[in-house]
Amino acid sequence: xxxxxxxxxxxxxxxxxxxxxxxxxxxxxxxxxxxxxxxxxxxxxxxxxxxxxxxxxxxxxxxxxxxxxxxxxxxxxxxxxxxxxxxxxxxxxxxxxxxxxxxxxxxxxxxxxxxxxxxxxxxxxxxxxxxxxxxxxxxxxxxxxxxxxxxxxxxxxxxxxxxxxxxxxxxxxxxxxxxxxxxxxxxxxxxxxxxxxxxxxxxxxxxxxxxxxxxxxxxxxxxxxxxxxxxxxxxxxxxxxxxxxxxxxxxxxxxxxxxxxxxxxxxxxxxxxxxxxxxxxxxxxxxxxxxxx
Amino acid sequence: xxxxxxxxxxxxxxxxxxxxxxxxxxxxxxxxxxxxxxxxxxxxxxxxxxxxxxxxxxxxxxxxxxxxxxxxxxxxxxxxxxxxxxxxxxxxxxxxxxxxxxxxxxxxxxxxxxxxxxxxxxxxxxxxxxxxxxxxxxxxxxxxxxxxxxxxxxxxxxxxxxxxxxxxxxxxxxxxxxxxxxxxxxxxxxxxxxxxxxxxxxxxxxxxxxxxxxxxxxxxxxxxxxxxxxxxxxxxxxxxxxxxxxxxxxxxxxxxxxxxxxxxxxxxxxxxxxxxxxxxxxxxxxxxxxxxxxxxxxxxxxxxxxxxxxxxxxxxxxxxxxxxxx
Amino acid sequence: xxxxxxxxxxxxxxxxxxxxxxxxxxxxxxxxxxxxxxxxxxxxxxxxxxxxxxxxxxxxxxxxxxxxxxxxxxxxxxxxxxxxxxxxxxxxxxxxxxxxxxxxxxxxxxxxxxxxxxxxxxxxxxxxxxxxxxxxxxxxxxxxxxxxxxxxxxxxxxxxxxxxxxxxxxxxxxxxxxxxxxxxxxxxxxxxxxxxxxxxxxxxxxxxxxxxxxxxxxxxxxxxxxxxxxxxxxxxxxxxxxxxxxxxxxxxxxxxxxxxxxxxxxxxxxxxxxxxxxxxxxxxxxxxxxxxxxxxxxxxxxxxxxxxxxxxxxxxxxxxxxxx
Numbered sequence: 033x034x035x036x037x038x039x040x041x042x043x044x045x046x047x048x049x050x051x052x053x054x055x056x057x058x059x060x061x062x063x064x065x066x067x068x069x070x071x072x073x074x075x076x077x078x079x080x081x082x083x084x085x086x087x088x089x090x091x092x093x094x095x096x097x098x099x100x101x102x103x104x105x106x107x108x109x110x111x112x113x114x115x116x117x118x119x120x121x122x123x124x125x126x127x128x129x130x131x132x133x134x135x136x137x138x139x140x141x142x143x144x145x146x147x148x149x150x151x152x153x154x155x156x157x158x159x160x161x162x163x164x165x166x167x168x169x170x171x172x173x174x175x176x177x178x179x180x181x182x183x184x185x186x187x188x189x190x191x192x193x194x195x196x197x198x199x200x201x202x203x204x205x206x207x208x209x210x211x212x213x214x215x216x217x218x219x220x221x222x223x224x225x226x227x228x229x230x231x232x233x234x235x236x237x238x239x240x241x242x243x244x245x246x247x248x249x250x251x252x253x254x255x256x257x258x259x260x261x262x263x264x265x266x267x268x269x270x271x272x273x274x275x276x277x278x279x280x281x282x283x284x285x286x287x288x289x290x291x292x293x294x295x296x297x298x299x300x301x302x303x304x305x306x307x308x309x310x311x312x313x314x315x316x317x318x319x320x321x322x323x324x325x
Numbered sequence: 326x327x328x329x330x331x332x333x334x335x336x337x338x339x340x341x342x343x344x345x346x347x348x349x350x351x352x353x354x355x356x357x358x359x360x361x362x363x364x365x366x367x368x369x370x371x372x373x374x375x376x377x378x379x380x381x382x383x384x385x386x387x388x389x390x391x392x393x394x395x396x397x398x399x400x401x402x403x404x405x406x407x408x409x410x411x412x413x414x415x416x417x418x419x420x421x422x423x424x425x426x427x428x429x430x431x432x433x434x435x436x437x438x439x440x441x442x443x444x445x446x447x448x449x450x451x452x453x454x455x456x457x458x459x460x461x462x463x464x465x466x467x468x469x470x471x472x473x474x475x476x477x478x479x480x481x482x483x484x485x486x487x488x489x490x491x492x493x494x495x496x497x498x499x500x501x502x503x504x505x506x507x508x509x510x511x512x513x514x515x516x517x518x519x520x521x522x523x524x525x526x527x528x529x530x531x532x533x534x535x536x537x538x539x540x541x542x543x544x545x546x547x548x549x550x551x552x553x554x555x556x557x558x559x560x561x562x563x564x565x566x567x568x569x570x571x572x573x574x575x576x577x578x579x580x581x582x583x584x585x586x587x588x589x590x591x592x593x594x595x596x597x598x599x600x601x602x603x604x605x606x607x608x609x610x611x612x613x614x615x616x617x618x619x620x621x622x623x624x625x626x627x628x629x630x631x632x633x634x635x636x637x638x639x640x641x642x643x644x645x646x647x648x649x650x651x
Numbered sequence: 652x653x654x655x656x657x658x659x660x661x662x663x664x665x666x667x668x669x670x671x672x673x674x675x676x677x678x679x680x681x682x683x684x685x686x687x688x689x690x691x692x693x694x695x696x697x698x699x700x701x702x703x704x705x706x707x708x709x710x711x712x713x714x715x716x717x718x719x720x721x722x723x724x725x726x727x728x729x730x731x732x733x734x735x736x737x738x739x740x741x742x743x744x745x746x747x748x749x750x751x752x753x754x755x756x757x758x759x760x761x762x763x764x765x766x767x768x769x770x771x772x773x774x775x776x777x778x779x780x781x782x783x784x785x786x787x788x789x790x791x792x793x794x795x796x797x798x799x800x801x802x803x804x805x806x807x808x809x810x811x812x813x814x815x816x817x818x819x820x821x822x823x824x825x826x827x828x829x830x831x832x833x834x835x836x837x838x839x840x841x842x843x844x845x846x847x848x849x850x851x852x853x854x855x856x857x858x859x860x861x862x863x864x865x866x867x868x869x870x871x872x873x874x875x876x877x878x879x880x881x882x883x884x885x886x887x888x889x890x891x892x893x894x895x896x897x898x899x900x901x902x903x904x905x906x907x908x909x910x911x912x913x914x915x916x917x918x919x920x921x922x923x924x925x926x927x928x929x930x931x932x933x934x935x936x937x938x939x940x941x942x943x944x945x946x947x948x949x950x951x952x953x954x955x956x957x958x959x960x961x962x963x964x965x966x967x968x969x970x971x972x973x974x975x
Binding site for chain 3: 212213214216217218219220221222223224232235236
C-alpha cells in the first residue's frame with residue numbers, strides 16, 4: 033500500500049524531518065553521542081586526562097578505584113583513566129585510517145571491476161573470494177607478523193583484511209546500477225567512461241558503503257585490540273586498549289580486576305556504539321524510509 | 326439488482342512525516358450483485374486505497390477514519406479478524422496489477438489453486454485437483470495439466486494473470502476486485518484478459534469492481550462507472566451516460582484529454598495537477614483545475630446529487646448550469 | 652535525403668550458460684537470441700516515425716542500437732550520410748550531440764544525486780565550449796522551453812513529480828540542439844492527464860526545431876496522434892510500414908489488424924472489428940519457420956510456411972505477408 037497510497041509530491045526533507053527520524057532511533061543517536069564524546073576525549077586528551085599517561089609513580093602502584101585514581105593504577109603506578117583516554121587517540125585513529133584506506137581502495141577497484149563486468153569480473157573476483165574465505169583475523173596476524181609490528185603496519189593489516197568486503201559490495205552495486213536507465217542516459221549524453229563511473233554511478237553506491245564502513249570501524253577496533261592483546265600489534269609501553277587488556281589479564285589472578293575490566297569496557301562500549309550507529313544509518317539511509325513515514 | 330456492497334462516507338488517511346495525507350475523503354458508492362463497476366481516476370485519486378479499505382487491508386501508517394462498508398448488509402468494520410479472513414478469501418477476491426509477484430514463486434500454480442479448494446471448499450486432494458484443472462481450462466489456459474505443474478516464473482505475464490483470475494474465482498466469490506488487471510500487459514493480451522473477466526463475471530454472477538485509469542478499458546468492460554479525483558467521488562453514472570452526457574467538468578476533461586485510435590481528436594490536457602492531499606483545502610478538490618469554478622466551490626464541498634436515476638454528480642457548477650437552463 | 656537510414660539491422664544476443672557450452676562441445680555455432688532479425692527504415696528530416704509493437708518485439712533494441720548503447724551484429728545505420736553502426740565510442744562521441752534519446756522511465760533515467768540543472772548542463776559541458784554563464788543561460792532557456800519553472804531547476808529528481816521528471820529528461824535530450832531524438836515510450840510511465848501534456852510538448856518541440864523523432868511505443872492511440880508514419884514490429888522484423896492515416900484506416904497485415912482491434916476505445920457503443928490472434932508471442936528462441944505469425948494468424952494458409960519473402964512495397968507502403 034505504501035507505494036500506491038500517498039502519491040502527492042512531497043516537500044523536500046526539512047531539518048525538522050531529519051531530526052524527527054533521528055529521534056525515532058534514540059539508541060543509535062545515543063551511540064553517536066558516545067562516539068562523539070570518545071572522539072572529543074581523544075582529541076583533547078592532554079587537557080582532560082588527570083595525569084600524563086606514562087607518568088609512573090611507584091608509591092601508587094596497583095591501587096584500586098579511588099578518588100585520586102578513578103579507574104585505579106597499574107603495576108608502575110600509571111593512572112588507568114589517563115591511559116584509557118590517551119589510548120583512544122591511537123585506537124580511533126588507526127581504526128579510522130585503516131577503514132578509510134580500505135574504503136577508497138575497495139570502492140575504486142570494485143567500481144572498475146563491476147563496471148567492466150564480464151571476464152574482468154570473473155578473473156578479478158577469484159582472489160577476492162580467496163581472501164574472504166580466509167579468516168580475517170588470521171590474515172591480519174599473518175600480515176603484521178610478516179611486516180613487523182609497527183602502528184602503520186597494524187593499520188595496513190587491518191586495511192587489507194577489509195578491502196575485499198568493500199570491493200565486493202561496490203562491485204555488486206555497480207553491476208546493478210550500471211544497468212539503470214540513468215547510466216544509459218549518461219552514455220547517450222556523451223560522457224566518457226571515467227565520468228560515468230565516478231560522477232554518475234559511484235556516488236549512487238554510497239549509502240550501503242557508509243553503513244558498511246561504520247560497522248567495520250567496530251571490527252577494526254576489535255582486530256587491533258586483539259592483535260595487540262596477543263602481542264602482534266601495538267607494543268607496550270604505548271597505551272592502547274588491547275595492550276592494556278593484555279597487561280590487565282595477567283593481573284586478574286592476583287585480584288587487580290580493574291586493570292582488565294576498564295580497558296575491556298572501553299573496547300566494548302566503542303565497538304557497540306559503532307555497531308549501533310551503523311544499524312541506525314542503515315535504517316536512515318534506506319531509500320524506502322525517504323519521505324514517507 | 327440488490328446492493329451487494331455499500332460504502333458510506335468512507336475516509337482513509339495516511340500519516341506521514343509531513344502530516345496527514347487524506348487519500349480518500351468521505352466517499353460513498355454502491356455495487357450491485359452481478360454488476361461491473363469501473364472505478365476510474367488518476368494515480369493519487371484514492372481508487373486503490375478504496376479497494377484496500379473494502380478488504381480491510383489498510384495498515385499503518387494508514388487508517389480508516391470514518392465510514393461504513395456493508396457487504397450483503399453486514400458491516401465489515403464490526404467483524405473479527407478471523408471472520409474478515411473468511412470473507413476476504415471466499416466472498417471478496419482480489420486480482421492485483423502484478424500477478425507475478427502475487428503468486429507464490431516456490432509452489433506450482435496448480436497447487437496454489439488446488440489448496441484454495443481444500444481450504445475453503447473442504448474438498449479432498451483428488452477432488453481439489455480435478456476442480457483446479459477445470460478452473461485452469463475455464464480461464465482458457467492451454468494444456469492445463471502441464472501448466473498446473475509449473476511455477477509463476479515459467480509463465481508469461483498474461484498467463485500469470487489468468488492463473489490469478491482462476492484463483493480469485495476458485496472460491497465462487499460474490500465480488501471480484503480487479504486492481505488495474507491489465508496494466509503492464511501487452512494490448513492484445515490485455516484485451517483478452519478483459520474479455521475473460523467480463524465473461525466469467527457474467528457466468529458466475531460475481532460483481533466486479535474494476536479499478537483502472539484507462540477510459541477505454543472502462544468503456545468496453547463496465548456497466549457503471551465511478552469517477553474519482555483526489556480522493557473524492559465526482560461522478561457516478563451508467564457507462565453510456567458517462568461517455569455521452571458526462572456531467573462533471575473533470576469527467577469531460579478526462580475524456581477530452583486522451584488520444585484515441587477510433588477517431589481523430591484534438592487532445593486538450595487537463596489544466597493543473599492533482600492537488601496535494603496533505604492538508605487539502607475544504608471544498609471541491611477539482612476547484613483549482615476547473616473552468617466552472619465559483620467562490621462556493623472553494624468553501625464547501627459539493628455533495629453527490631442526482632442528475633437522473635442512477636446518475637450522480639458532485640458539482641455546484643453543473644447544478645447552476647442545469648438550473649439556468651431550466 | 653533521409654536523415655537516418657537503417658538497412659538490414661540485426662542484433663543477436665549470445666546465450667550463455669549450459670546451452671552455449673553444449674553447442675560448443677558439439678562444434679555447433681553458439682546459440683543466440685535474434686532480438687532484431689532484419690530491420691530497415693528511413694527517418695526524414697522533421698519527420699516522426701513510430702516503431703510500434705508488443706514487448707519483446709525488438710523495438711527498444713533497435714533504439715539502443717541507433718544510440719550505440721549496443722553494438723549491432725550486422726547491418727548499417729547511417730546518420731546524415733555517416734555510417735555509425737561500426738563507429739567506436741571515441742568516434743561516436745562528437746555525433747552524440749545530434750542524436751539524443753528520451754527514456755521510458757522518467758525516474759530511473761535521472762541520476763538521483765544530481766539536480767535538474769546539472770543534468771541538463773552536463774550535455775552542454777561535454778559538447779559545447781560555452782562558459783559557465785552562457786551554459787547557465789542556455790539551461791534556463793531549455794528548462795523554460797519544456798515548461799519547467801526556474802524554481803525547480805535546482806531540485807533533485809525525488810523532489811519533482813513524474814511529469815516534471817520527464818520534462819527534465821526532454822530538456823537534457825534537446826539541450827545540445829540535436830537533429831534526431833529517439834523517444835523510447837516517453838509517456839508510458841505517466842498518468843493519463845500528464846501523458847497528453849508531454850505529447851503536446853514533444854510535438855511543439857519538433858515543429859519549432861525541425862526535430863526528427865523515432866517514436867518507440869506500444870500505445871497506438873498516442874502513435875496515431877504523434878506519428879507521420881508507422882512501422883509495426885513483430886518478433887524482430889517490421890511487418891508493416893505505412894503512413895499513419897492509411898495504417899489506421901486500412902491495416903493490411905493481420906498482426907497490425909489484431910493490434911489495432913485490441914486497443915480499448917473510450918466509447919461504449921463502438922463497433923470494432925474483432926480480430927484476435929491465437930495464443931501468445933512465442934519466445935525469440937523458438938521462432939516459427941516461414942512467417943513469424945504462423946500458428947497465431949487467423950488467415951493462415953499453407954503458403955505461410957514458406958520462407959519469409961522480403962515484404963512488398965506498393966504506394967509507399969510495405970507489408971510482409973503472403974496473403975496480402
